[in-house]
Amino acid sequence: MPTITTLPSFDAAINRFDPVMGMEVHVELGTTTKMFCGCSTEFGAEPNAQVCPTCLGLPGSLPVVNRVAVESAIRIGLALNCRIAEHCRFARKNYFYPDMPKNFQVSQYDEPIAFDGWTDVTVDTDDGARVFRIGIERAHMEEDTGKSLHVGGATGRIHGASHSLLDYNRAGIPLIEIVTKPIEVPPALAPAVARAYVTELRELIRALGVSEARMELGQMRCDANVSLKPTGASSFGTRTETKNVNSLRSVERAVTYEIRRQAAALDSGTAIVQETRHWHEDTGETTAGRVKEEAEDYRYFPEPDLVPVAPARDWVEQLRGTLPEPPAARRSRLQAEWGFTDLEMRDVVNAGAVGLVEETIAAGADAAGAKKWWLGVVARTANERGAGIDEVGITPADVARVQTLIGEGTLNDKLARQVVEGVLAGEGSPDEVVTARGLAIVSDDAALGTAVDGAIAAMPDVAEKIRGGNMGAVGALIGAVMKATGGQADAKRVRELIVERLSG
Structure with missing residues (x-):
């Protein structure tokens, strides 16, 4: 595969290609206990201090659904104008990763709790504010994974590290994953729309009170999917998924970079690989992660240890009544x-x-x-x-x-x-x-008086103008006093003192 060293400008990229985006946002719910067990979710505990047989996936342990997490999921779905499922179930998503103690993640697959919704976002343009409707494919419940800490390298990533440490405190914390439908907007506005959507979603989550949604703490994480298609084409291109983008600014930058990178690859005849990519805040670039699996690769099957969730319609309507102001x-x-x-x-x-x-x-x-x-x-x-x-x-x-x-x-x-x-x-x-x-304003008359007298002595012509009734010249003396006091003089009192001294 040829190495791409020079990227086109963003404007050059969108002159030839139309971007299609999809946002997958994970929200860590602010429950006091985990999704399927009673372990604490408090942030900052000693590594592996908040674990039990259930969230570690030990033989014989059985999960129990967190009711508050289900309630939060329903409220998020309602706030996003979604339909709430009358019957949904959990599934096992199978793939190996060191920070998944069970070797599968309990999630939802073909039966999410909320689906088919929308939210509007506003973006500034040269022609004024424009509103775009973002379709919501689904919002589903799942559990978070643990955390890997790669030690000994320069970047904090596994490449170059001498060893890795695993902290399972986060494993099992309730997550809601909100997935958009394909987003197609005027190409020049794509990065801004991506940022506006995540901004709006964070504001909504905070208003609901279901999470602090602090991106710097990983409480809200965005996976940005981007593909390009030739201008005017109808078929989507191959997408990439930039994982765990953790700030609003970075969402916009990551989408911009991927559009430019993919345009360069397509211009050079290089096929886009469906893969996850890592975002590097310091360089403003993405790098390849792993080849992205399709759904069948995860070998989803219903979670046998959990009963289906069937929210009663009167409960759903009660929760609708708790929604905050949009x-x-x-x-x-x-x-x-x-x-x-x-x-x-x-x-x-x-x-x-x-x-x-x-x-x-x-x-x-x-x-x-x-x-x-x-x-x-x-x-x-x-x-x-x-x-x-x-x-x-x-x-x-x-x-x-x-x-x-x-x-x-x-x-x-x-x-x-x-x-x-x-x-x-x-x-x-x-x-x-x-x-x-020592930044407080100096208002002591003795200290100010000394500075005023010094300014008058240093600027006798200005003082004479003031004595003659030209009060506009007072500003020059005030400026001199402010300079002498490092800007800490009380300007109002300085003016009064100057007038007192020169009015006789």
Whole structure:
């Protein structure tokens, strides 16, 4: 197979090919116990401390379905406008992988609990916002696998590692896998639509309260399927599946890269292999994993140790009554409450900051201030680090506290920016950063008076203008005082002191 070293630009790729996408999103449910046993799901325990004969698949152990997980699955399905099965069952999905202690995964195959749904996503374009309906093929229940830790290599992957360690604490944690129907949108918008879909889904999952959906912790993971077909063709091309993409930004980047990579391969006469691929955040590239099996390769058969699940229709309707406000309706309501323009709200949505702004306001900040910090220095830091805006080490409570310190007169905007930067750098809470860096505004008259007198002495011509009634010249002296105090002077009090000294 020829080696492809140069990729076409994204625009060049979509001039010749139409991408077709499919998103498979795994959501780790926030239950207190695992899917089929009573082991704890608490994150961060010592390796292999939360296991039992059932989740380890030991002989003689029998699984029992977690009712809360079934309830969560039904609520997710309803929120995605799916039909809820009157009768469904679990199956064994057979394949060998070291972090699967049973050598099979209990999942659902031909009888998922939810199917045939849809959700709408909004994407910004040069012609304004456009809404795309994403079809949902199915949402089914399954159990998570354990975790492999590859030690001794440079990349953390099995290639080059000296040995591997296995932690089965995660094995058996309830998962919902949400699978879309093929997504065909204007080619130039494909990566943005992929990101918008996962963003909308995460917002919905969080609103339902069934999971925190923190992608950086693996609580929500996206497998992005991409194939290309010649422009205007009807038959789909061979797809690849980029596994476990763990940030919204990476979803968009991974889809973009795969479109370019596959276009280069097809241009060179290389056949696309149906395979899983690994996403590399540092290089922005995917690399080959394993050849992707078809369904028959998994040798699905009904799980003999679990009875079918038959949700009563009155229970389903009761659960329908617990659904939260749809994300789109919530955004419209919040926009009205916050007084944001369409463009301002769009910026907040695109940054993935709707919930963060809402929590910041709830913690005491005003809407304008909350938006300014999240979409300003915090968003820039996230972009520099290649991380999500909610993954850089500052909380809504921190941002609200910065706003409070401004309101109290402890900080001005310039000092507040330094405080936010300190929090982002891991230096502690806003108050701790203020104390450690000595960033509080100087309002003591004695200290300010000395700085004011120095500025007047250094700029006698400006002082004379002020004495003559030209109050517009006050700004020059205020600027000199601010410079002398490192920006920490109380500008309002400085102005008062200048006027007092020069009004006689």
